[in-house]
Amino acid sequence: MISIDRTDDVILTEPEPTAMTTVTLKNRERRQMTIKVYELCGAEDRRFSPFCWRIRLALAHKGLDAEFEPMCFTQKDKIAFADSKTVPVLVDGETAMNESWDIADYLENTYPEAPSLFCGDAGRAVTGFINAWTNSTLNPALIMCVLPDIYDRIDPMDHAYFRESREKRFGMTIEAMRETQSDALARCDGALTPLRTILKSEEWIAGDAPAFADYLIFSAFQWCRIMSPAEIVKAGDPIYDWRERMLDLFNGLGRSFEAAS
Numbered sequence: 001m002i003s004i005d006r007t008d009d010v011i012l013t014e015p016e017p018t019a020m021t022t023v024t025l026k027n028r029e030r031r032q033m034t035i036k037v038y039e040l041c042g043a044e045d046r047r048f049s050p051f052c053w054r055i056r057l058a059l060a061h062k063g064l065d066a067e068f069e070p071m072c073f074t075q076k077d078k079i080a081f082a083d084s085k086t087v088p089v090l091v092d093g094e095t096a097m098n099e100s101w102d103i104a105d106y107l108e109n110t111y112p113e114a115p116s117l118f119c120g121d122a123g124r125a126v127t128g129f130i131n132a133w134t135n136s137t138l139n140p141a142l143i144m145c146v147l148p149d150i151y152d153r154i155d156p157m158d159h160a161y162f163r164e165s166r167e168k169r170f171g172m173t174i175e176a177m178r179e180t181q182s183d184a185l186a187r188c189d190g191a192l193t194p195l196r197t198i199l200k201s202e203e204w205i206a207g208d209a210p211a212f213a214d215y216l217i218f219s220a221f222q223w224c225r226i227m228s229p230a231e232i233v234k235a236g237d238p239i240y241d242w243r244e245r246m247l248d249l250f251n252g253l254g255r256s257f258e259a260a261s
């Protein structure tokens with residue numbers, strides 16, 4: 001098994017990459033036995049983080065119960081115990097860790113009797129490529145389409161932080177981004193070509209059944225669905241049909257979170 005060096009990713013949607021942290025808990029957090037996941041939350045309890053959705057779906061795939069703890073961007077004190085500045089943070093018994101790829105790996109190795117997220121070493125390697133493509137190409141293309149809509153739907157307590165950090169990262173104001181949304185949607189559609197091509201012939205990205213490769217990509221669309229009314233994909237597109245199938249998984253888990261209107 002190889003380990004994936006995330007420093008090679010171009011991560012335009014994320015804060016400065018931080019090292020993966022795994023912390024052995026010594027304090028009160030370790031007493032709880034149910035798995036706990038800290039995740040981002042917007043206004044009206046919108047659970048929108050694409051990185052957290054990956055883990056929500058990975059847990060559902062493994063049949064593991066978990067408790068989800070909401071957190072605003074400006075409540076990072078909640079995850080300081082795990083030495084992390086980003087979510088998801090997963091707490092399982094005495095272990096607390098961040099980095100969605102490492103959490104998926106941890107779940108795969110710690111719960112091997114549950115359905116596999118990667119379907120073997122070859123599947124894990126291909127899923128690693130999907131992870132890199134999602135982080136370096138898909139998420140950056142999508143964020144240019146939906147960032148102003150995200151701003152409109154986060155908790156007002158996060159507005160100043162979000163505006164300052166994102167305007168610095170993208171070198172333009174949120175208002176300027178709002179004006180270029182239709183160009184961004186057209187550019188994004190081009191980035192979707194490899195995904196559309198594979199979904200013309202395959203029901204799932206992972207093959208016969210959905211697995212972590214599907215969750216990585218779906219989570220990006222779910223982020224947009226929850227935070228933006230923009231039509232990224234339209235009915236009749238193979239990506240739209242696959243997204244519908246994904247929304248139905250696990251008794252409609254994805255669909256049970258309201259879409260932005």
Ligand SMILES: N[C@@H](CCC(=O)N[C@@H](CS)C(=O)NCC(=O)O)C(=O)O
Binds near residue numbers: 100
């Ligand atoms: N490489 C991390 C990225 C996680 C990440 O960027 N999470 C976002 C939420 S979607 C976050 O915590 N952002 C905090 C911030 O922007 O201050 C992973 O895969 O878990």
